Amino acid sequence: MSAPHLVVAGAGIGGLATALCLAQRGIAVTVVEKRTGFGELGAGLQISANSGRVLDGLGLTLPLKRVGVSSHGLSVRRWRSGSEVVAMPYQPEQMPTPFRLLKRSDLHTVLLDAVRTMPNIRLLVGRGVEDAREEESGISIRLSGQNGQGETIHGLGLIGADGLWSRVRDLTGDASPPTFTGYEAWRATVPARPGDKPRVTLHLGPARHAVHYPVAAGREINIVVVRQAEAAREGWSREGDRTIITEHLSGAAPALRELTATAGDWLVWSLFDRKPAAMAKGRIALVGDAAHPVLPFLAQGASLAIEDAAVLARLLAERLGHEGAAGVPMAMTDYAKARAARVARVQAESRGNGRNYHLGWPLSLARDLALKRLGPTGLSRRYDWLYDWRDNS
Numbered sequence: 452m453s454a455p456h457l458v459v460a461g462a463g464i465g466g467l468a469t470a471l472c473l474a475q476r477g478i479a480v481t482v483v484e485k486r487t488g489f490g491e492l493g494a495g496l497q498i499s500a501n502s503g504r505v506l507d508g509l510g511l512t513l514p515l516k517r518v519g520v521s522s523h524g525l526s527v528r529r530w531r532s533g534s535e536v537v538a539m540p541y542q543p544e545q546m547p548t549p550f551r552l553l554k555r556s557d558l559h560t561v562l563l564d565a566v567r568t569m570p571n572i573r574l575l576v577g578r579g580v581e582d583a584r585e586e587e588s589g590i591s592i593r594l595s596g597q598n599g600q601g602e603t604i605h606g607l608g609l610i611g612a613d614g615l616w617s618r619v620r621d622l623t624g625d626a627s628p629p630t631f632t633g634y635e636a637w638r639a640t641v642p643a644r645p646g647d648k649p650r651v652t653l654h655l656g657p658a659r660h661a662v663h664y665p666v667a668a669g670r671e672i673n674i675v676v677v678r679q680a681e682a683a684r685e686g687w688s689r690e691g692d693r694t695i696i697t698e699h700l701s702g703a704a705p706a707l708r709e710l711t712a713t714a715g716d717w718l719v720w721s722l723f724d725r726k727p728a729a730m731a732k733g734r735i736a737l738v739g740d741a742a743h744p745v746l747p748f749l750a751q752g753a754s755l756a757i758e759d760a761a762v763l764a765r766l767l768a769e770r771l772g773h774e775g776a777a778g779v780p781m782a783m784t785d786y787a788k789a790r791a792a793r794v795a796r797v798q799a800e801s802r803g804n805g806r807n808y809h810l811g812w813p814l815s816l817a818r819d820l821a822l823k824r825l826g827p828t829g830l831s832r833r834y835d836w837l838y839d840w841r842d843n844s
């Protein structure tokens with residue numbers, strides 16, 4: 452009997468992680484990616500232990516060590532003065548799974564390299580999922596071709612890892628569109644300077660914040676500045692006009708202005724929000740941003756996608772082992788149930804952080820006082836529920 456075969460739409464962080472988790476459990480996968488190239492400039496990712504453990508379980512510890520930085524903690528600062536509100540130091544040598552700081556493209560390359568070594572994963576680029584039709588023991592999936600020619604492939608199930616503007620989510624009957632939050636994130640990288648600390652620094656100001664941390668094995672600093680915007684633009688990113696960001700940063704502390712002044716090109720992401728999807732319908736499941744886009748104020752979007760991958764792969768392997776092809780819809784339902792509460796909580800906490808980060812005076816005083824009172828231990832305990840997550844395999 453041939454190995455069970457599933458189709459994953461999208462070769463972003465969520466799609467590649469899903470393919471690897473499935474393949475590791477002996478399930479064959481075809482990953483279909485609409486794009487033909489994978490260049491993603493100027494963007495970093497914080498990968499906390501909750502998803503870091505999944506990556507370690509995929510055997511990626513060493514390649515990630517080569518390209519990442521283990522964070523030594525978090526420093527929260529005031530926008531205008533730059534003075535520190537609270538610091539939360541980590542001891543990376545005492546953490547079994549580091550809090551990793553990575554370039555998105557580096558994490559993507561590590562996952563892609565791993566995918567290419569797996570004989571049971573096939574990657575089809577330049578083809579997008581357009582439609583799907585459920586059959587008695589599987590699903591047939593229509594793809595758009597590079598030269599206008601379509602093709603149809605078959606699998607036991609379809610996993611939509613096709614991001615915020617997910618076509619697969621539409622196919623589940625959920626066409627509620629993402630809504631613009633009124634914020635955009637400007638991202639750039641600059642060369643690291645001697646003495647830069649290997650940690651995350653967060654600057655909080657009224658209706659704005661900035662975050663920066665080292666990436667690329669410590670050679671570069673990733674910077675994200677969030678500001679309000681009148682209009683949104685669909686799509687992954689666009690180039691930013693440096694006069695706008697310079698003006699936005701004019702009231703910031705000198706250290707932040709000096710750091711950002713060395714940035715060459717800025718890329719801008721409009722920030723969208725969307726209700727969580729049902730996450731599963733019949734033989735279709737959704738992972739990552741397709742299921743539950745997360746505002747970047749808790750740095751968890753990619754991490755949640757990686758968690759999704761681990762849980763879905765485990766449940767599919769269990770059901771396929773017991774019930775064969777007939778078990779796929781039940782596995783998808785189990786998955787949606789297993790993930791609903793957690794993804795809703797992470798989405799809500801991210802929104803809450805956004806509101807808190809951007810408070811104006813005098814509410815910002817109360818926020819800073821509360822953060823000070825929490826101190827390093829209180830702040831760290833506050834996120835135990837998030838970072839201590841483990842798939843119950």
Ligand SMILES: Cc1cc2nc3c(=O)[nH]c(=O)nc-3n(C[C@H](O)[C@H](O)[C@H](O)COP(=O)(O)OP(=O)(O)OC[C@H]3O[C@@H](n4cnc5c(N)ncnc54)[C@H](O)[C@@H]3O)c2cc1C
Binds near residue numbers: 464484612739740
């Ligand atoms: C400013 C900012 C900072 C962030 N910081 C962090 C952070 O520090 N930590 C963190 O964990 N997360 C962070 N995130 C969130 C994170 O980037 C996303 O949640 C994550 O990349 C989503 O991955 P994904 O695989 O679900 O979707 P995507 O990365 O969007 O991938 C979707 C893929 O599907 C493809 N595709 C689309 N349609 C089709 C189709 N019809 N058929 C086939 N393929 C298709 C696309 O081309 C794409 O390759 C941040 C986000 C932003 C905007």
